[in-house]
Amino acid sequence: MxxxxxxxxxxxxxxxxxxxxxxxxxxxxxxxxxxxxxxxxxxxxxxxxxxxxxxxxxxxxxxxxxxxxxxxxxxxQCAHVQRRMARIVEARRVETQSRIAELDAQLQATTDRLAAAPAAGPCDDDCACVADATPAVVSSAPPPRAAPADEPVIECTLDQGDVQGRVGEWRDALARATERVPLDDGVALRFPHDIDLTAALARLCAAEHACCSFFRFALAIDSHGVRLEVHTPPEARDVTAAVFGTPGEPAPTS
Structure with a gap:
C-alpha cells in the first residue's frame, strides 16, 4: 500500500x-x-x-x-451519508434564509434613513449615518422556484408532535392579514408594514418549506404593505386552504 x-x-x-x-x-x-x-x-x-x-x-x-x-x-454507505447531509444542509439553508431576511431588513431601514435630509454640522448619535439600524420594512424571501419536472410529493416530514405548534404559529401570523386574493396555484395575502411580523413570516416560510417542500413561497414589500404568496400543486389545495384560509374569508382560527 x-x-x-x-x-x-x-x-x-x-x-x-x-x-x-x-x-x-x-x-x-x-x-x-x-x-x-x-x-x-x-x-x-x-x-x-x-x-x-x-x-x-x-x-x-x-x-x-x-x-x-x-x-x-x-x-x-452512500445512502446513510446522503440522508445525514440532506438533513444538515436543509437546516443550514433555513438558518441562512433567516439571516438574509434579518440583514435585508437592516439594510432597507438604513437605506430609508439615509434618504432623509442630512443633519446640520458633524455626525452625532442621532444622525442617519450613526444611528442604529432599526428596520421599519423587511424584504424578502426567495422567489418562487420552477416546478419540478416530475410530480411533486405531497408529504410533510415534520414530527407529529410539532405539527400543532407550527399551525398555531401560522394562525398567529395570519391573523394580521388584511387581504386574501386567489392565485392560479394558491393564494396571496397582504399584511401591514411591521418588522417583527414580516421577520416571523420569513422564518415560517423557510421552516415550512423544510418539511413541506411542495409549498413555494414569495415574500415581498411595496408601498401597500407586505405581500405573501403561497403556491402549491393542485393536490395540496386543501392543505393550503386549511392553513392559509380561503380568499375573501378570514383565516381559520380553530
Missing amino acids: TTLRISEVAQRTGVPATTLRYYEKVGLLAGAPRTRNGYRAYDERDLARLRFIARAKRLDLTLDDLRELAEAWDSD
Whole structure:
C-alpha cells in the first residue's frame, strides 16, 4: 500500500499541513500512523476523506456538522451519508434564509434613513449615518422556484408532535392579514408594514418549506404593505386552504 507524507497530501489535496494536523486534533481525520522516521503516513482513503470534507466545507457547515458527516462517510454507505447531509444542509439553508431576511431588513431601514435630509454640522448619535439600524420594512424571501419536472410529493416530514405548534404559529401570523386574493396555484395575502411580523413570516416560510417542500413561497414589500404568496400543486389545495384560509374569508382560527 502506497503511503504519503503530510507534505505530499497537502500538495495533492490543497489542504495545508497545519490544517491536516488540526483535522486530526478535532476528529475530522483519523490520527495517521507514523513511519520509522516519525513521519505521518497517509493512504488513498485519507485523500478521499479529505476531498469529501473539503466539498462539504464549501457549504459553510459547522465543525460539528463536518464531524458528523465524516463519521457517516466512514460507514461506506452512500445512502446513510446522503440522508445525514440532506438533513444538515436543509437546516443550514433555513438558518441562512433567516439571516438574509434579518440583514435585508437592516439594510432597507438604513437605506430609508439615509434618504432623509442630512443633519446640520458633524455626525452625532442621532444622525442617519450613526444611528442604529432599526428596520421599519423587511424584504424578502426567495422567489418562487420552477416546478419540478416530475410530480411533486405531497408529504410533510415534520414530527407529529410539532405539527400543532407550527399551525398555531401560522394562525398567529395570519391573523394580521388584511387581504386574501386567489392565485392560479394558491393564494396571496397582504399584511401591514411591521418588522417583527414580516421577520416571523420569513422564518415560517423557510421552516415550512423544510418539511413541506411542495409549498413555494414569495415574500415581498411595496408601498401597500407586505405581500405573501403561497403556491402549491393542485393536490395540496386543501392543505393550503386549511392553513392559509380561503380568499375573501378570514383565516381559520380553530
